[in-house]
Amino acid sequence: METKAAHNHISSEHAENMNSTNNSSQAETKDVQDVTQFVQVLLQQVQDKFQAMSDQILNRIDEMGHRIDDLEHNLNELMQQAGISDEPQVIATSGASAETEKMSK
Numbered sequence: 001m002e003t004k005a006a007h008n009h010i011s012s013e014h015a016e017n018m019n020s021t022n023n024s025s026q027a028e029t030k031d032v033q034d035v036t037q038f039v040q041v042l043l044q045q046v047q048d049k050f051q052a053m054s055d056q057i058l059n060r061i062d063e064m065g066h067r068i069d070d071l072e073h074n075l076n077e078l079m080q081q082a083g084i085s086d087e088p089q090v091i092a093t094s095g096a097s098a099e100t101e102k103m104s105k
Contacts, residue, residue, distance in 0.1 A: 079085075
């Protein structure tokens with residue numbers, strides 16, 4: 001009888017260990033799923049913020065381009081009003097010419 005009782009006791013312990021292992025395995029699987037879900041949500045948030053910042057930067061670049069175009073247009077109008085041409089003018093002075101001659105020798 002003692003052998004049967006010992007065997008039942010061992011079988012009972014084995015069943016508890018199996019249940020414990022299954023519960024532990026299920027808990028680990030749940031933890032892995034939770035971490036995976038957390039990481040996915042976090043990555044989506046980072047991607048959304050990155051996209052928003054990229055959009056802001058591109059909008060600011062476009063705005064700066066428009067401002068530069070407006071500034072160039074205004075400068076051209078001012079130059080026309082002042083009678084200045086768009087083409088750069090080279091003004092040579094006699095001092096500069098003498099200096100250039102000295103350097104070439």
